[in-house]
Amino acid sequence: MLPNQSFVWTGATPGVRYRFAILADAGNFLPDQCSTRWGSTDFGSRGLPGSPGFSGVPTRNNANGINVSWNDYNASYGVQHWRLYRSASAANRCSDTHIATLPRSTRSFLDSSAAFNTDYYYTFIASDLNGVNGPCSSNSAAGFRPGQAPTVSAISVSPATVVAAGTTVNLGVSATGAIPSNTVAYQWRAAGQVVGGSSPSYSFVGQGNHGTKQYDVLVSHPESAFSVTRSQNITVCRADQIVSNNACVCPGTLQEIGGQCACPPPLVRVDNQCLAPTPTPTATPLPNSFPQIINQPQSQSVQEGQSVTFGVVAAGNPVPNYQWFRDNLNPVGGNDPQYSFVAALSDNGARFKVRVSNSVGSVDSNEVILTVQSAPRPLRPVLECVMANNDGTLTAFFGYENQNIAAVTIPAGTNSGGDANLVNGGSILPGTQQPIDFSPGRVRGAFGVVFSAQGSAAYTLGYRGTGIVTETANSQSTPCAPIEPRLACVNPEGAGFRARFTYSNQNAFNVIIPSGPNNRFSPAPEYRDQPINFLAALGQSDHFEVVSSSGGDLTWILANLSATASGNSTPCSLPPVCNAGGPYRVQQGQNQVTLNASGSFDPEGLPLIYAWSTTCPGASIAGTLSPLATLNLVGNRQTCAVNLA
Structure with missing residues (x-):
């Protein structure tokens, strides 16, 4: 081959890769020179010819799948794999579902993933040793996978x-x-x-x-x-039938009559047998007899709202009649040996008896007693008010309302079975206790709870399923009425003085303020005996005394209010303030007038003695030594005076 020429090798086996090199002949007896081989990735190969095609048509009678088989290339061809394709259309060749890649040695395949009762067409491609695909085969006839009946x-x-x-x-x-x-x-x-x-x-x-x-x-x-x-x-x-010899039959000697198992007349049924009837003996009339009580009625105890029944068992001829009585006077109920009704609290202690009578005579039963117990009624907490303290805390005062007619006991911390007695948030005010025995009615200011002004305190009560209620106190709750400290007067004592203090509690309940930051003196005196239980009352109350031996000012700090005593304060021995009320007006036909001197007080807090008198002709006063008295009038009405000393 001369320089600058190309060469086509027609003897190359399809599907096989080749490398090529050139040996140059100089022609002048110099050594021949071999060219450098192309790189390791430079190969020549001869593509595969047209597909050899299928050796048979796909099966159409195999419920396990569609079997496909095909021919092989020349044995010397470099075929590596077969790539098998499936399509529901004859027009799609080697472009639909690729179902398998198989080695050259395999030339048949059972397609068990083919859907039932659908025509499928198959094509394949051969891949050579270089991974190069040959041409796509043509479609054979359609394969078909039938179902197999059970x-x-x-x-x-x-x-x-x-x-x-x-x-x-x-x-x-x-x-x-x-x-x-x-x-x-x-x-x-x-x-x-x-x-x-x-x-x-x-x-x-x-x-x-x-x-x-x-x-x-x-x-x-x-x-x-x-x-x-x-x-x-x-x-x-x-x-009414049984099974016998694989059939439905009547049991015993019973017969099928009118769609049921029965006995033909005159036979009578005894269990599952038909027997001749037993003659009925002629009854002998009983003689008339006085009614007798066999079982007496019994006393009973029930809860209100429950049904109660009194009963009696009696005999007599003729058959007796019955009449029930309540409290031995009032007939109740009908002509019946039993008397029933729904018990109310008003029935508690009622007595009942029954009179049994016929034409021969009558007899009364023993008298029995009905005890009716009260049904549980609500127990509710009540937030009375919230008092601001001078240390940044608040005190909530709680009471309760017990609608039961008797006292109720619920231990503190209870929360089960419909009962509850819980306090959450804060701490119990010293000097007070969380109630466990709840008296009937409305009880005010039962105890106090101290809590942070940024927090809250809650009181929860409930009794025997009548409902559980929680009252919550916070800084927005209703404030308590003032408990005002007051200086009544001072008396000299040595180099100092003795001050008399009192207070006014305008709340409707006693308020406990323990000695401490909210109930103290500044500076601390040598002697003090200030109260901690502030009684509910308007105006002046009981007094107490404090001594300042040095003569320096003394200030009583009570919650967020205060009163100061000094040597120049009002001296004691002041007269009481007398307030007889009035004026009093009498209406036509009115014979009594209530006199009220509760506005009277002693500035020093001393107890008062009252003396009433009148200029009204013939009139008299009842309760002359009390702040509340009654004026009894007689005769014609006229203007007259009532005096209080």
């Missing part, structure tokens, strides 16, 4: 085809050999009505009105276009 048994029955009422009957059928097996469907019918879903079994409990019915099961298999019906008659006996 073999269906007769209906099995357990326990029998004739059963007693109340028996559970189990029906079943088997379908085997279907391909695919998971698409076999079942539908059960009883007397033509659908009764069961797609299951090979069906169960039911036989009822007495069942009779004989035909049960069918339709077994179908869509892939093989298969369906078949199996049938079986089932008989359920009536409730």
